[in-house]
Structures are given as structure tokens and as C-alpha cells.
Amino acid sequence: MVRTSSPVVRLADTVVTEIENQILDGALRPGDRIPSERQLAQDFGVSRPSIREAIQKLVAKGLLVTRHGGGTTVTDKLDAPFVDPWQDMVKDHPMLHRDILEVREMLEGQAAELAAQRATDVDLARLDQAFEVLDQAYASKDLEASITADVAFHQAVAEASHNVFIGHLTASLMRVIHEHVHNNLKHSHTRPTQWEHLRSQHRAIWKAIKANQPNKAGAAAKEHSIYIRESIENNALDAHRRVSALRRAGTH
Numbered sequence: 001m002v003r004t005s006s007p008v009v010r011l012a013d014t015v016v017t018e019i020e021n022q023i024l025d026g027a028l029r030p031g032d033r034i035p036s037e038r039q040l041a042q043d044f045g046v047s048r049p050s051i052r053e054a055i056q057k058l059v060a061k062g063l064l065v066t067r068h069g070g071g072t073t074v075t076d077k078l079d080a081p082f083v084d085p086w087q088d089m090v091k092d093h094p095m096l097h098r099d100i101l102e103v104r105e106m107l108e109g110q111a112a113e114l115a116a117q118r119a120t121d122v123d124l125a126r127l128d129q130a131f132e133v134l135d136q137a138y139a140s141k142d143l144e145a146s147i148t149a150d151v152a153f154h155q156a157v158a159e160a161s162h163n164v165f166i167g168h169l170t171a172s173l174m175r176v177i178h179e180h181v182h183n184n185l186k187h188s189h190t191r192p193t194q195w196e197h198l199r200s201q202h203r204a205i206w207k208a209i210k211a212n213q214p215n216k217a218g219a220a221a222k223e224h225s226i227y228i229r230e231s232i233e234n235n236a237l238d239a240h241r242r243v244s245a246l247r248r249a250g251t252h
Contacts, residue, residue: 012053030076113218114161123160
């Protein structure tokens with residue numbers, strides 16, 4: 001006699017799959033607290049025992065973490081193994097800066113190209129919103145708002161590519177190079193021509209994706225990434241020259 005799984009287990013597996021999809025799609029992000037059992041049962045139209053079983057399965061898989069008194073959250077382990085060691089490595093080894101920025105060029109170019117091909121109406125609406133926030137931040141020359149909006153815009157493009165790994169890698173990469181992004185925008189903030197150039201580059205990426213022009217979108221994103229890399233390298237060179245000049249001045 002063949003045994004069949006109980007309805008509770010089958011429903012729990014359905015919930016597991018749906019929550020995994022939300023994590024993969026970025027609807028649930030590392031550190032996000034998931035809703036209560038009661039809310040999840042209502043959302044999925046299943047019993048609370050089914051929800052409890054699903055959560056136990058996801059905890060066993062390492063995708064959710066349950067803390068006493070702290071609820072259940074999405075693990076950060078999907079990103080942490082990549083982010084944690086590389087943040088210190090990139091900070092301590094300048095020769096890695098160019099390497100990781102070259103990876104950004106490849107990743108963002110591909111993301112924009114795929115987004116122009118695959119973005120849904122929902123993706124485009126989210127991208128419109130991200131670009132509007134970014135453009136307004138640049139227009140007002142609000143540095144901190146621009147940094148936050150810049151990262152959000154590129155993440156929106158990555159997620160519109162509908163490639164799970166591009167979405168997660170972009171999020172991880174932006175955390176690794178956050179200090180570079182911050183310093184570069186801080187430097188450009190004092191130079192109106194550079195500031196407006198960055199603003200126009202983002203607009204070009206946004207327009208190409210909306211116009212379903214993959215080649216143009218990929219080229220615009222790559223041009224932007226190359227410009228960022230060259231700006232960061234030039235900033236580092238300028239800083240080195242200033243330090244050298246001060247040292248020489250101190251010897252006279």
C-alpha cells in the first residue's frame with residue numbers, strides 16, 4: 001500500500017515554495033521579519049499548523065531564522081559569505097578596487113540589457129519611481145539622498161532583469177563598494193559638471209529600458225559604470241598627489 005502525504009504537509013510545501021520565491025524575487029530581503037503565523041495563514045488561505053510546518057522547513061533549510069522574542073526573519077547568509085570577507089579585503093588591498101569595479105561594469109551592463117527585454121509593467125512602474133526619486137535628489141543636490149537613491153535605482157534595474165543571481169549579486173556588490181560609491185558621489189557633488197553628467201547617465205539607462213532597447217540600455221549602463229570607475233581612480237590619484245604635495249611642503 002502506497003502512503004500519500006497528509007494535506008497539512010502538502011499545503012506546507014506549497015507555502016515553502018511561495019516563501020522561497022519571495023526570497024528569490026527580492027520581495028523578502030535578508031533581515032526582513034516575516035508576518036505572524038495568523039497573518040500568513042490568512043494570506044495563503046491555509047491553517048496555522050500548515051504555516052508552522054512551512055516555517056520549520058524553511059528554518060531547517062537555513063532560509064529563515066527564528067529568535068526567541070524576536071520573531072522569524074529572512075537569513076542574511078545568502079549575501080553574508082560574499083559580502084563579509086570582501087568588504088575588508090577591498091578596503092585593505094587597493095589593487096582589488098579596479099577588479100571589483102570591472103565586475104560591476106559587466107553585471108550592470110547585463111542587468112540593464114536584460115531589463116530592457118524582460119521588464120514587466122510592475123517593474124517599469126517601480127523603475128519609474130526609483131528614477132524619479134533619484135532625479136529629484138540630484139536636482140536638489142542632496143548628497144545623502146542621492147547616495148541612497150542611486151543604490152535603489154541600480155537595484156531596481158537588477159531586479160527588472162528577472163535573473164535571480166543578478167539581483168542578489170548586485171545587492172551584495174553594492175554593499176561591498178558602498179564606501180566607493182559614497183566617496184565618489186561626495187567628490188562629484190562639489191563639481192556641477194560631473195554631477196549633471198551622472199544625472200544624465202542614469203536618465204539614459206532609464207529611457208533605454210523603458211523603450212525596450214537592450215543594446216542601448218546595456219551600453220548606457222556600461223558607460224556609466226566605466227565613468228564611475230575612472231572617476232574613483234582619478235579621485236584616488238588626486239588624493240595621492242595632495243598627500244605627496246603636503247609631504248614635500250613639510251620638508252621645506
